[in-house]
Amino acid sequence: MAENRHKALGLSDENVLEMYETMLMARRIDERMWLLNRAGKIPFVISCQGQEAAQVGAAFALDREKDYVLPYYRDMGIVLTFGMTARELMLSGFAKAEDPNSGGRQMPGHFSKKKNRIVTGSSPVTTQVPHAVGIALAGRMDGKDLVALVTFGEGSSNQGDFHEGANFAGVHKLPVIFMCENNKYAISVPYEKQVACEKVSDRAIGYGMPGYTVDGNDPLEVYRIVKEAADRGRRGEGPTLIEAITYRLTPHSSDDDDRSYRAPDELAAAKTKDPIITFGAYLKEVGVMDDVLEKEINDRVMKIVNEATDYAENAPYAEPEHALKHVYAEK
Numbered sequence: 001m002a003e004n005r006h007k008a009l010g011l012s013d014e015n016v017l018e019m020y021e022t023m024l025m026a027r028r029i030d031e032r033m034w035l036l037n038r039a040g041k042i043p044f045v046i047s048c049q050g051q052e053a054a055q056v057g058a059a060f061a062l063d064r065e066k067d068y069v070l071p072y073y074r075d076m077g078i079v080l081t082f083g084m085t086a087r088e089l090m091l092s093g094f095a096k097a098e099d100p101n102s103g104g105r106q107m108p109g110h111f112s113k114k115k116n117r118i119v120t121g122s123s124p125v126t127t128q129v130p131h132a133v134g135i136a137l138a139g140r141m142d143g144k145d146l147v148a149l150v151t152f153g154e155g156s157s158n159q160g161d162f163h164e165g166a167n168f169a170g171v172h173k174l175p176v177i178f179m180c181e182n183n184k185y186a187i188s189v190p191y192e193k194q195v196a197c198e199k200v201s202d203r204a205i206g207y208g209m210p211g212y213t214v215d216g217n218d219p220l221e222v223y224r225i226v227k228e229a230a231d232r233g234r235r236g237e238g239p240t241l242i243e244a245i246t247y248r249l250t251p252h253s254s255d256d257d258d259r260s261y262r263a264p265d266e267l268a269a270a271k272t273k274d275p276i277i278t279f280g281a282y283l284k285e286v287g288v289m290d291d292v293l294e295k296e297i298n299d300r301v302m303k304i305v306n307e308a309t310d311y312a313e314n315a316p317y318a319e320p321e322h323a324l325k326h327v328y329a330e331k
Contacts (some may be wrong), residue, residue, distance in 0.1 A: 004286050005220050009227075011060075013288045019060055019219055020279055020289070021297050023052040026076040027276055028298075028305045029086055030250075033093050033108070037254045041313065042093045046109045048076040050249035051181050053275030055151075056081055057222030058179055058244070062149055062230055068117040068135050070128040070150040073109030074181065074248075078151065083116035086304050090312035097318040103325075104318045126156040129165035129178070136174040136233075147175045147233045149226070154243075155186025157200050163207075166241065170207035175233030177226060178241045181216060183248040188261040204241035216244030217275040220282075249274065 006016045026048050036042045048055065055077030059069065064082055071078045076089065088100045092111075095104040101112045101120065112120035119135065121128045132150035139146040156162060157180050169176045180200045184191050197203065204211025210232075214221050222244055229240035247270040251258040258267075283289035289297075 005282075006286075009220060009224055011220075011223070015060070016220075016283060016288060017293075017297075019056050019223075020283060021301065022080050023056045023077060023219065023276055023279065024297060025080055025086060025301050025304070026052045026055070028301050029089055029308070030076060032090075032305050032309055034250070034254065036093065036309070042108070043095070044108055045093075045254040046073045046107075047248070047250040047253070048074045050270065050274065051183060051216065051246045052077040053219040053279060054179075054181050054216035054222050054244035054246050057219030058149060058151070058177075058226045058242075060219075061223045061226035062147060064116075066117075066144070066146050067230070068119060068132070068139075068146060068148045070119045070121065070132040070135070070148060071111050072121060072125070072128065072152050072156070072181070074153075074183075075111065075151055078149075079111045079113070079118055082113075082118050084111065084113055084118065086308035087311055088113070090308040091315060094312045094315070095317070096312055096315040098315055103322070105323075105326075126152055126159035126161040128152070129156075129159075129161045130168070132176055132178075133165045133169045133174060136169065136176045136239075137172065140174065145234060147177060147230045149177045149179060149230075151179045151181055153186065154180055154182040154184075154191060154200050155189065155194055156180075157203065158194060166203070166207040166209070166239070169239040170209050173236060173238035175230075175236075176239040177229045177233065178239060179226070180241070180243045181246050182243050183246045185248060185252070185262070187252045187256065188258075190261075200243040201241055207239075207241070209239045209241055211241040211243070213243040213245060216246035217273050217278060219275065219279055247273070 030048050033045045037045045055075050059078045059081035091099040092101050093108050101110050129150050132148040136148045186194050199213045201211030201213045212225050214225050
């Protein structure tokens with residue numbers, strides 16, 4: 001029997017099966033969205049494939065009753081963990097009136113659900129970082145025990161928003177977890193052509209916080225380090241910068257052709273570390289899951305994805321006269 005790592009972290013067998021199912025749900029929704037896009041049914045996909053372990057591992061380490069998440073556009077695993085549903089994500093993909101993010105106004109990947117404390121991002125990357133810092137400051141001023149997790153790609157770690165947010169959080173010792181999902185490419189630009197330091201986590205020392213680089217394909221390792229960061233923030237010891245090393249298994253988006261900037265053998269090598277496969281293998285090694293349960297989970301997930309697709313495809317679009325709603329003040 002392999003080493004039971006999840007028990008050592010205080011996670012039950014049920015917890016890790018839920019993590020696996022959430023990762024699989026994100027993957028299956030994403031795969032379905034690509035098919036719908038290629039069929040001309042939804043306009044755009046920006047993918048989570050390859051990054052589910054980092055997302056789900058991080059979100060499971062938080063308190064889903066009081067913490068805030070400020071996800072970036074790939075974070076389907078985070079928002080599913082925090083309570084968004086397959087149906088809601090599909091409604092967003094189809095840009096229907098019931099889309100909880102924006103009522104069909106916004107591109108996919110701009111996640112928002114107020115009651116679950118999922119705070120919307122915007123198309124200019126990294127603007128969510130100072131927002132997370134502001135939420136952490138507001139929580140402290142209100143005497144609330146909350147942590148804000150904000151995620152972004154490694155390309156975003158070069159933006160002014162990241163540096164200003166990290167500096168403010170460091171100075172004021174705010175309970176913010178900055179998590180960079182380093183998937184090696186800022187659209188088409190490889191890491192070594194966009195960042196001069198060896199690791200994004202090396203930037204932490206400049207802002208007076210600890211920095212860690214972890215294997216983003218290992219949800220248990222991400223869980224461990226984010227849990228420590230959350231505990232640290234709750235104790236008033238300030239923010240943490242975490243770099244989760246992942247790999248994007250798809251083009252940047254449905255409008256991108258990644259064959260122009262990365263070799264097929266590089267992608268093939270990355271697929272051998274696919275977190276859905278490796279985490280599933282771990283669960284089998286420790287006796288938590290077998291082939292029968294794996295099929296049962298996949299069948300359950302696919303039923304939900306199929307029902308969500310059918311519902312969203314047949315749901316009504318927003319009324320055209322509502323296009324300017326929430327844009328201008330109404331008398």
